[in-house]
Amino acid sequence: MRTSLLVLVLLAGSVHAEDRPLEARTHALAQQLRCLVCQNQTIADSNAPLAVDLKNRVRDQLAAGRSEAQVIEDLTARYGDFVLYKPPVKPTTWLLWLGPALLALGALAGLAWSLRRRAQQPETAFEPDPEDGEDLR
Amino acid sequence: MIPELGHFALWFALGLAALLAVLPPLGAHRRRADWMALAAPLNKGLGLTVLLSYLCLTWAFVQFDFSVAYVARHSNSELPLAYRIAAVWGGHEGSLLLWALLLVGWMGALQRKAGNLPPALLARVLGVMGALSFGFLLFMLTTSNPFERLLPMPEEGADLNPLLQDPGMVLHPPMLYMGYVGFAVAFAFAIAALLAPEDDLQRWLRWARPWTAAAWASLTVGIALGSWWAYYELGWGGWWFWDPVENASFMPWLAGTALLHSMAVTEKRGAFRSWTLLLAILAFSLSLLGTFLVRSGVLSSVHAFATDPKRGLFILGFLVVVVGGSLGLFAARAARMGLGARFGLLSRETTLMGNNVMLLAACGAVLLGTLYPLALDALTGQKISVGPPYFDSVFVPLMAPVIVLMGVGPLLRWKQDEGPQLVRRLRGAALLAALVAGTFGWAVGGGQLSAAAWFGLALAGWVLACCAADLVERLWPRQGQGLIARWQALPRSVLSMQLAHAGVGVFIVGVTLVNSLQVERDVALAPGQGVEVAGFEFQLERLQRIEGPNYGGVQGLVRVSRGGEQVTELRPEKRVYRSSEMPMTEAAIDAGLLRDLYVSLGEPLAGSNAWIVRVYVKPFIDWIWMGCLLMACGGLLAWRDKRYRVAVAQSSAAKALAAPAAQALPGGAQGRAAP
């Protein structure tokens, strides 16, 4: 009895157990792909029929030996870059991908410049220390 | 009748708001005490009329008045009372009324506590907030009337969106709006300061700071609630999606955090005044921008309200007037603000400003990612999506320096610190961090943790160790003062800071570990079958039909055990709400300090009695929201800091005495150096 229960448990999980690498790969890829009929969800999370269809398509293609890049290529050929939640790096998205680094560098540069200008100001430009009765730490 | 009364009250409020926006500020400008004195009664009237209007709408919901179109769209006869009351803010029109109510509520609270505030300042602040109220009321009355009638009256309402019929979702909008509206207080103070730059800035800061802290705490809770709700309600175990509407609430939070820190510098040292003013304008502007993004249809999002270009146009106009006007005023007046006190390169001021610029860079990055699809579409017609893969890869590197600085800053002295002493302090903290992070990481994950996870733990450890190091140094008995004495002498502001920072540390632990260690399985289970996940056995015992007040569905009984011993029973449900026929997943979660066990029902398999069941084991996920709660507690504690009240009382007493030889109190009678 226990053995057959164990077999049953294994079987229930096993449909996916042997495919676990495939399921994991499908899931990982599905989390990067957009469900086109939903407002803003991945095909991994959406239960919409199209999302299920697309997820199956991804799984079938991965199972047939195609790579993640090829699956992405297949879907973008039909639906455009809109279907990718990770925007491809192209001239039109350079600003998007480089932007944050530029912002950070610009911000730090701005701060450095501002601090230096401040250091160059004569003493009279500043106000006396406000006294607070609190230690300076 | 009641709806008409509510509608009329809104018109009356509009008139009062207009008067409040014009007369008292004009009075402040022309030094007419009688006009300034109008602020108090106008404010009170405004508050009462908006409250009346809100109560009328609530009444319509409670009494099932489906002749009101808004009620018919968001309620029905089976909706329980609690949700009928909450349904007031379940849609666009009613949520605007909630905005307005909270705004006048803050104005009322401000007036009650105003006591010592100079009449001119109060008049201007209330005037600005009155102008904001005017905008919101006008918006409602011209494009989004909650009291519009629906004739002939339908027999049955459409029901509140089932997603909103949930306690977490009920609290989420009010807390968020409390935050947004609270930032309006800082905004109003900033405008008032810019309008009268000769007045003492330090004083308005003392005033604005606790309100800003309270607003920030509220926004933190609001965002955390939304995240927690998404986790337990949406059924796929995620807690943050970088959805445009989520980002719309996160950007004001980032700016608000920068604002709080900048206020600290300006208040303590008088430095970076224009920055603080700009940040006050920015935080509220981002709140308004968020309102625009959510209600205009410009971005596609699960959260977006039903959209209407006319509404979008109005909010955009409102944005242009408010933000454009305030930034224009800033450009004109900021130069008069003065430089404040001097500080050296190695000082707390520097780290605070470094922290602020990086927070703003992070905020800018989120804005970039959120609006880029729109910009690309507008300029080239190309459509792209920017989602979690982008934001995750971009946001973490920007925040890492902020986290590091968060630890360093409190350990630095103001004005000027010395290198060797600082290194000594930091070294101790670093050792403690490494020890704690290393031990903890090994205990919970061992070899399973990725490099990214170790990095996250290191950051969290750093923050927590620095908090501990700072507290130790402040509480260590010395010079005749024992532990208790030093504890009592500890300023509340320091404690609130440590709490908030510790909250961030706890949050990072949660995010890092759950991302690294979580296990998800989707399996098909028939009653009697089970699956093993991460050492736990999940056994689906049975599935049965259930009936609720306004829904029906299927409930599963899942027995969870570990090593043969039962851990818990979980009852995930799949509901169908009768009126809308909308299916909803109610996940069953066993929450724990160290892990959540999460089970939700997916879809039934055609041709068998099995269902797709999602089983997740999520270690440390509750640390995410515990961290947020700690942060909010820090914010609330800062709000309650007695220093502000005492200092203001002293300051106004000095003014009343008008003694030329009065001591130089904070924000007192100091002159300002010529710029």
Place this chain on the structure above:
Amino acid sequence: MKLKALIPLALFGLLALLLARGLQLNPREIPSPLIDKPAPTFELAALHEGKPALKRADLQGRVTLLNVWASWCTPCQQEHPLLVDFAKRQPGVQLIGLNYKDQREAASAWLRRLGDPYHAIGFDERGQIGIEFGVYGVPETFIIDRQGRIRFKHVGPLTAELMRERIEPLLTQL
């Protein structure tokens, strides 16, 4: 006035312009990347006896209007009279249907009720061929030229205005 202080205002100005433009755009509309590309290869079974099936070769040599529809789709019902009318007015254009994720009986009954203007219908039960065409909802309508290249795609129901102003002028050019 320091120029530096104008930067925030200037940035906001740009933002406001972008948002104003955004109000005129539709974020849910997805243009097809298949325009000017050859239609995908496919072969579909017939909907019912007496109705020709559909395969890729059928798209060669004639101008085609491919309409994706389903019996469970309400907007399809709204646009259908336009298609019935179109078939009569433009016999030179091959009007074919792609029955998307439907059931044979329901689809046949629907056509019996509303009229069958299609020269041929492909029965795409699982929606796989729809995905090949980049279909993400119904109804959608494609115009394919004689060389089998997709030249136009419309998402949503057809309107008389659309037929008049976009579709028919394009057809005369092909």
